[in-house]
Amino acid sequence: MNPLKKKPRSTGYQPPPEKPDWLKVRLPFREKENPVDLVRSSVEGGKLNTVCESASCPNLNHCWSRRTATYMLAGDICTRRCSYCDVAFGKPFALDPEEPLRVAESAKALDLKHVVITSVNRDDLSDGAANHYKKTVELIRERLPECKIEILVPDFKMKEESLEIIYSSKPDIFNHNLETVERLFPTVAPAKKYERSLNVLQHASEKGFLTKSGLILGLGETLEEVHATLKDLRAVGVQMVTLGQYLQPTPTHLPVSEYIRPEVFKDLKEYGKSLGFRTVFSGPLVRSSYHADEQVPWFAN
Template sequence: MAKTIQRKPEWLKIDLVSGDKFENFKEIKSMMRSKTLHTVCEEAKCPNIHECWANRTATFMILGDICTRACRFCAVKTGLPTELDRAEPERVAEAAEQMGLRHCVVTSVARDDLADGGASIFADTILALRKRLPMCGVEVLIPDFMGRAESLYAVLDAKPDILNHNVETVERLSDRVRSKAKYRRSLELLERSKAYAPNIRTKSSIMIGVGETVDEVLATMDDLRSVGCDIMTIGQYLQPTKQHLYVEKYYTPDEFAMLKEEGKKRGFAHVESGPLVRSSYHAHEQVESARGT
């Protein structure tokens, strides 16, 4: 039987920016091109790119734009990367300085071809940002490094303010949704981070609408809290291309509000939950909220 395609509801419509904000958007786009930098905003087809770039915020994607994994939800290109750019950390720091960022988010493709998974480039980027923007908060959204503790510790030794690693979905669906990543390995990474650097906030994200139940989402919250995760984000999965997973359900804003309350009850320092929420959406506000708890 043919798959029924879910119609996108009204609350997922995105307003494009205009006026001064559109000029900001163009400026950020031009800067990324001039410094040959990548952003997850573009590569992953984030629905919030116009809003975030108009407000002069962006999530830098280091280690190139080709991922060694092929997750069934992600629009980032898959293949075998051909090089490692050691000058990239300094260019990221230069761009962040020009943008005048107060909070900088750095993520990457998965680089399973590298012995350390790219951890050294993460560390160098954090240190370059600290040098140029000592008052800027630094958040890193890292892959699982195939479970290598020494790679995780190399990133933590550079002292980011937030260590983010996404479980992406509930445990039952993890093998179908993700490539090579393992649900329990992701929890172990977050637990190791807390044990090694207890003063560094940890964060994780899931997308919903790929076939999970609400009870499974609540169980994922419990799993994340059991390893000391401080911040959680929950957003609606949107199918980037016809080759990716179908949307099984569009959750309503009221359902997202309910999940936010459930997360707060479980003791997260901050929960960001909404149809268009992504891992780094309103990241600065998330940090401020978490600090106030």
Template sequence: MTDQTQAPPVAGHNQPPRLRHPEKAHRSDQAQPKKPEWIRVKAPTSEGYKKTRDILRENRLSTVCEEAGCPNVGECWSQGHATMMIMGEICTRGCSFCNVITGRPDELDVFEPGRVAHAVQKLGLNHVVITSVDRDDLDDGGADHFAQTIRAIRHRSPDSTIEVLTPDFLKCKPGALETVVEARPDVFNHNLETVPGLYPTVRPGARYFHSLRLLQRVKELDPTMFTKSGIMVGLGEDRQGVLQVMDDMRAADIDFMTIGQYLQPTPKHHRVDRFVTPEEFAGYEKSAFGKGFLMVSATPLTRSSYHAGDDFAQLRAARLEKLGRA
């Protein structure tokens, strides 16, 4: 999920040709709705924010917080929390909602897993979220790089819990998903992003039921692993479509659902259809819990990794409570 900010390139990285999604076919020239007060956030200025930024810069690490322009970056970095984005800053997909650069990626940096682990240790993270760009250029979609990063963090910070937010591995050779699951992250997250009817314009390189099956397969490989997925609202979906996605997720045995407001990063990206009210988000949260999710986060500013550590603690507690009732 995105907003209007854009990160500077990391010093020392090669810079091949890049595109910020020129001319989307589904772009609307209509002005987007005015951003309401409940979606506004203050610019980051705290010392904690600067410390987190400096540690990330020292280790030459990218974050989805910057690359996707997350509105919560000031709050999260002030607390030393950052979602690290591995395998470069250039994505092989061109989703209409996303502000990450599309183009030809760099070669994988074999030293990156170690630098991520060092940053996790230096930041003192109890819970870390690792995500990536899509790497359809790689045979395994970067699955082994995810696994190496997980193992490096386990070595440096054995008490840290690890959440991965992966691509869909749609164009990979068999075994990619298994490689990540075998590395034993504590949470396996893959976002559905939107309702299936909007995939042709919002997420054209992906397939809704493939993404669902990916998450279902994680549970088949390791029933103890928490699974998580999220969607954005305000793209043009209706309430019934969101409720159907909830049912599909539960059919795939997904434990944790996130729902947040889509924010248009540039005029060339998919237009905001509307700003969903906090009351509607509360209604979605109530419905999702009623459908059996162990954990739900549904607010205008919810993002996949927003308050991920606190949410993970609640997720574990909810499972223990459920097992106690069984």
């Protein structure tokens, strides 16, 4: 039986299935100078947050070994509580006006060719931190004119004024993750809305931006639901998509329903390509910003 066709399990706590071999991360380097330490020094020295650490990403060492990191703006406390995410939930602190400059200086110090910028949800702010994004992008561009800049944004509650602020910074890639199939939204991301996320992506696509989105699998979705979701993303103009395995960050988070086998991810990659996506990154360890530089059409095969 295809593992994606199993019935979704209860959302109450239960021990996850045993992690298979294909989810073991192996570091790709054996260098005297550890690149992970260089990135850590830059991030910690600038008092910066990364989604790599805040969301307990399993690829942290792998990505940092390539001198890449996903900067997380606007603090490390989110105004939304999603059952899959390890970022802290609560009342955020005021924005740090110096944070955009420190991010830009870190990106410059690491001489990044492709930088990913994301943030926590800041529903407490009228613009959702859109101006904070804009300032960060502009400061990176001043220091690294050739660097490609990808922004991984929240839905901004579909406020067009906030989206227009984002657009004015002219990011190279506009990314907003759908995360899961429509049926599971109330359980997985109760503060988000499936149609609203699609509307955000369509709005950005219609403005001419290269748009990207991602799904995490193993939450109880069916193969048919994944196919339907990919069709919905293509219908609103999304050109790049990522598909990866959900991993339970702590026992209090939504449990893993199943570990999806690599061959299923391979089949989904082919299905995505058949729909017309320009790039499809699909695999157990794939995340939205995992090897983000290789996901863009001008680098991807």
